[in-house]
Amino acid sequence: MNWVILIGxxxxxxxxxxxxxxxxGFTKLWPTIIFAVTVVISMGGLAWAMKTIPVGTAYAVWAGVGATATVIISMATGQESATILKVVFxxxxxxxxxGLKMVA
Incomplete structure (x- = not known):
């Protein structure tokens, strides 16, 4: 269950x-509110997952999932170009x- 929480x-x-x-720069209300709520949920879930998943593994997975999803969202919304090399990386x-999940 902690792996599901970590991915979430x-x-x-x-x-x-x-x-x-x-x-x-926190000048727009709704994006600022969404930021505040989601950062608390994200950090809370990371902390929860670290009860049973080692810190290094948990942080690497959390950051990797977040970075990958962020780039995918940026490509989907047209804020960033989608190239073959980006998809490969x-x-x-x-x-x-x-791999980290398999060796955990």
Whole structure:
């Protein structure tokens, strides 16, 4: 169950990262509120998962999931171009996350 929480927390990391970018330095109300709520959920889930998952593994998975999801959202919304190399490198991050789960 803690792995599910960890993956979910990584997805919330992507949510707060995108909200932070759209808050324009915390000058826009709704992106700022979304940032505040999702950062608390994300960090709380990471802390919860670290009860049973080693810190290094948990942090690497959380950051990898968050970074991958953030780039995918940016590509899907047109804020960032999608190239073959970006997709290959994102697949490598996902492969690393799967590998960490397999050896945990």
């Amino acid at each position: 927390s990584g997805l919330f990391e992507a949510a707060w990262a995108n909200a932070l970018g759209r808050s324009e 994102l697949a490598m991050i996902i492969g690393g996350i799967v």
